[in-house]
Structures are given as C-alpha cells and as structure tokens.
Amino acid sequence: MRNLIFLRLATRNLRLIPITALAIMGYVTAANVAYGQQDVVRIAAIVNDEIISGFDLENRVRLVATSTNSSKSPAALRRLAPQVLRQMIDERIQLQEAKKLNVRVSSREINGTIANLERQSGLRPGQIWTVLRSNNVDRSALEYQIRAKISWLKLVNRRIRRQISVGQEEINEEIARLKSLQGKPRLQVQEIFLSVDSPDLEQQIRQTADRLVSQILNGANFDALAREFSQSTTAGRGGRLGWITDSEIDQELATALSVMQPGQVSRPIRTLTGYYILFLANRRAGNSGNVNDLSVKYRQMTAPVTSGAPQSEIEAQRQLAIKVASNANSCDELLQQARQVGARDMEAIYEVAVADLTPWQRKYLLSNDIGQASPPTRTPNGFLIIMPCERTQQAAGIPSAKALEERMTRERLELMAQKYMRDLRRSAYIDLRQ
CATH class of the missing domain: 3.10.50.40 (Chitinase A; domain 3)
Structure with a gap:
C-alpha cells in the first residue's frame, strides 16, 4: 500500500515535534491489556483540564502506523503508543495556546490540506478516507492532527515571525562558507533527532531511538517517521539534510557516516544534545551538477x-x-x-x-x-x-541569496518555535494515567 505523506504544510515546512515529559515512555507498555481491546473511555492523559482518551490514542497510533508503513500487530502498536502520546500531548498544548490567543482554523483550510495529502500520495480526491477506514482509523484522528498543525503554524507566524531578520552580511558569510566547501566529497543524509533534556530520561530516550531503528529496519518509512517524531528543524522535510560535507556535522555523526554504505540506517548515535538516527541515501565525490x-x-x-x-x-x-x-x-x-x-x-x-x-x-x-x-x-x-x-x-550548488535568506529565516523561526513550545510544556499540567 502506498505510504501516505502526512502534513507537508507550507513554508517548507514548520514541523515541530518536541519531546514531552518522557515519563510517558512506560505508559502503554505497562498496560496489561491487549492493544485494540482497551476501554474507549479510559483516560490516557490529562493536559491542563482536557482529556486524551484511550480511544483517541488508539486511533492516532493506527494513523501513524498507516502513514509510516509500520507493523499493525498489537505488540507493534503498543510499542508505538508512547511516542504517539507524547506528540498528542504537545498538540493539545498547542491548540490550547491557539484558542487562548484566538487563532482559528477553518474547515476549508483543513480540507485543502487533506487534498494536498492525497495529491502528494497519489490518491484520488476522497480516497484517503477509504485508506483510513481499511486500516480501522477514524477520520477524526487525521482532522485533529491537521487542525493542530495549522493552528501552531499560524500561532508561530503571528508571535515570532516579525522578530526574525537575516542581514545581507549574514547571507554573504553563508555564501562564503558554502564556496569554501566546493570540491569536497558530499553525502546525502536524512536524520531523526531525539533530545535528551535531563539525565533522568537517558534510558527512556535511548529505548525510543532503538524502537524507531527497529521500525525502519522492518519496513517503516524513514521520511514519515522523521516528520512524526524528529525534533530537528529538518523534520518537516522528512529529516533531509540535503548534500552535506562531513565538516558540517558533529564529529560523532561524521564518524558513523564514514563507515556506512548508501541505503544503510545507523544505530542511535549519542551526541552532546541527544540521539541521532541517520540514513545515508547517497555519496558523491565533489559537486557533480546534480x-x-x-x-x-x-x-x-x-x-x-x-x-x-x-x-x-x-x-x-x-x-x-x-x-x-x-x-x-x-x-x-x-x-x-x-x-x-x-x-x-x-x-x-x-x-x-x-x-x-x-x-x-x-x-x-x-x-x-x-x-x-x-x-x-x-x-x-x-x-x-x-x-x-x-x-x-x-x-x-550554492543557492541564490534569496533562497539562503528564506532558508536561514525558516531555520531561525523553527528554533524559536521549539523554545516557545518548551516554555509552554514546562507551564502545563500533565497527568499521565497508567
């Protein structure tokens, strides 16, 4: 079945999936009922004064499994649930902030995004609902996810965009940096990044990274997993770093890539800030006019x-x-x-x-x-x-000055949005139900 390309929003693309209180990591695995046999009224989490039900979580897990081409066995869905619940909690916080600041999303905007998803996935108009029904996914799961993404995009653009400017001197420095890399071997790389914000979360984050690698090796789509779970600014592009040199990335990542072959996925790589999972798509000796x-x-x-x-x-x-x-x-x-x-x-x-x-x-x-x-x-x-x-x-391969300005603006916007989200999460009341 085709992989659905979920939520490629405008601006190439503001896609922010920060880590939530990772005590969640033990959540569904601690449940002693078979996944898919849960009481639909069971409470999975309370975010401020709003409930995420067991039905909401199960529905969303099936949506993610469908979009990433992951296994839908009860055991696989159970393993996926902690990652998905973190994302759902973040979305609930984002929607609450949007509501507080009177940010609205129309049905027309949601339907337009759905039409884009179908077009990008090679589906006919309306066919996405047939795909979801065949995978036992209620349409509300996708509509809710889209509403949250659009709300957050609008909110970030309203509150942060005006604070960002990129000067000509900065653009010239970036052009000079790119020129200095001419002729060097290049790697085409994708990434998934999971931040470790506290030593107490080290083991839990590592387990999440191991699960993601296992899902990829068992056929899950790397692009889709990056969009769903990566905390890097590249998440909205499916984790694509583009063509890079080894001097542009951390030494730990360059070392791992040096022994990888095109088509291979790395094991989780620990850096100062968290865990990376890398996919090496291709290599080339210098720039070849690709x-x-x-x-x-x-x-x-x-x-x-x-x-x-x-x-x-x-x-x-x-x-x-x-x-x-x-x-x-x-x-x-x-x-x-x-x-x-x-x-x-x-x-x-x-x-x-x-x-x-x-x-x-x-x-x-x-x-x-x-x-x-x-x-x-x-x-x-x-x-x-x-x-x-x-x-x-x-x-x-050096982009135009305008393209560089747009890229640098987008990257700064995404970084500031991640900080905004961290601040919102710290002030939120989150009650995880076992």
Whole structure:
C-alpha cells in the first residue's frame, strides 16, 4: 500500500515535534491489556483540564502506523503508543495556546490540506478516507492532527515571525562558507533527532531511538517517521539534510557516516544534545551538477470552484483552466490570462530548490518546458495550474541569496518555535494515567 505523506504544510515546512515529559515512555507498555481491546473511555492523559482518551490514542497510533508503513500487530502498536502520546500531548498544548490567543482554523483550510495529502500520495480526491477506514482509523484522528498543525503554524507566524531578520552580511558569510566547501566529497543524509533534556530520561530516550531503528529496519518509512517524531528543524522535510560535507556535522555523526554504505540506517548515535538516527541515501565525490542543485521559479493559478457548486459549474471551470493552460506560453501570459478569467493565487512567482519540491511539483516543474503549463489538477478550491518560469543551476550548488535568506529565516523561526513550545510544556499540567 502506498505510504501516505502526512502534513507537508507550507513554508517548507514548520514541523515541530518536541519531546514531552518522557515519563510517558512506560505508559502503554505497562498496560496489561491487549492493544485494540482497551476501554474507549479510559483516560490516557490529562493536559491542563482536557482529556486524551484511550480511544483517541488508539486511533492516532493506527494513523501513524498507516502513514509510516509500520507493523499493525498489537505488540507493534503498543510499542508505538508512547511516542504517539507524547506528540498528542504537545498538540493539545498547542491548540490550547491557539484558542487562548484566538487563532482559528477553518474547515476549508483543513480540507485543502487533506487534498494536498492525497495529491502528494497519489490518491484520488476522497480516497484517503477509504485508506483510513481499511486500516480501522477514524477520520477524526487525521482532522485533529491537521487542525493542530495549522493552528501552531499560524500561532508561530503571528508571535515570532516579525522578530526574525537575516542581514545581507549574514547571507554573504553563508555564501562564503558554502564556496569554501566546493570540491569536497558530499553525502546525502536524512536524520531523526531525539533530545535528551535531563539525565533522568537517558534510558527512556535511548529505548525510543532503538524502537524507531527497529521500525525502519522492518519496513517503516524513514521520511514519515522523521516528520512524526524528529525534533530537528529538518523534520518537516522528512529529516533531509540535503548534500552535506562531513565538516558540517558533529564529529560523532561524521564518524558513523564514514563507515556506512548508501541505503544503510545507523544505530542511535549519542551526541552532546541527544540521539541521532541517520540514513545515508547517497555519496558523491565533489559537486557533480546534480539536478537537486537546481532552483526553479514558477507561477501558479487556480480557476475557482465554490463549495457545493453544481457539476455544470465545476465542468465550466475545468474547461476554463484547460483553455488557459493551452493558450499561455509564458509566466507573463499565464498571469494576464488568469487575471482575465478571475483566477486566484497567480500574482506571486515562487522560487524553490528542486530538493524541496513535492513529487507532484517535480513532475511538471522539471519535465515541462519553460512556459509550459501543467494540466489542471482538481483541489478543494478549484483547478490548479503550475508553470515553470526559470530553472537556474547555481554555481557549485550554492543557492541564490534569496533562497539562503528564506532558508536561514525558516531555520531561525523553527528554533524559536521549539523554545516557545518548551516554555509552554514546562507551564502545563500533565497527568499521565497508567
């Protein structure tokens, strides 16, 4: 069965899964009932004044097992539950903070995210619910997870984004640093990071890391596990560090990678701050002009379809989108035609590194000629078209100044958001029920 690509949100991507009070680690394993036979009204945890029920936890564990292609045996689900409960507690804290600050998420935003998940996973509209039902997952588990992610993204952008600035001098220093690495062997690496915030948690965190490695070796999807559980700023990108040199990472990690072969996963690696799990995707001797060193500028437009529109209106907008896609031969022409037909989302030109494109974007932004539009794709908001405007090969794989500014801003935003979350967690009342 296809792996579902859960929750790749905008901004490449604010995905924050910090460690919660890890006394939870013994939680479900201490239960003496078979997983799946729990009382649905059992309380798994209380977060401030809100309950996470046994039903909520079981449902979410099955969702994570489905999305990561993990085993769904009772024993495997029991082992997965402590990790999932930590995440659910964090989400409950995030939603409580969002509610306090009057941050709302609309049904339209949730449905739009679900449509993106289906498109990225190669599913037809609505097919995601069939997949979840076949795996005994209630749709509320996914909808709740999406609501929490969007709420947190909005909250962080509102409270933190304005505090962050990246100066030209910093960008120039980063360009100089990247140039100094030209010609060196490079490694394509993904990571999962689990922080050890207290010596008392050392054994519990190590056990969690061992379980994750076991799940990966038994077929679980590394990308999905990184998105679900990693505390690194790379979590939203499936743990992807991109092409790096060994001088850009901790010595302990470089040493482990030096004896690994492409396709191998490391055992948990202890560093000063916590445990890392590494996946070595590839090696290359110096920079070789790999396609992932390209950046792409593109424009998109949406021919809008109102909620509950009759089939005649939907078909009319589809034909309109087909006409625009056929007639526009450049990004400027796409903008002009989109304006004429009242389309949406077409003003901006986006610039994205190829390594950060979704599979659906890569299909058209790399394969299509410059100025060649994609076929219209149905979304909850209408029919979406994308068109590549320019593809740029950066010298020796060095991103543009604008791309570096965006990356550095995103990384700082994620780090400050992690601190924000740690502060919220410290002040929260969390009661774990055995």
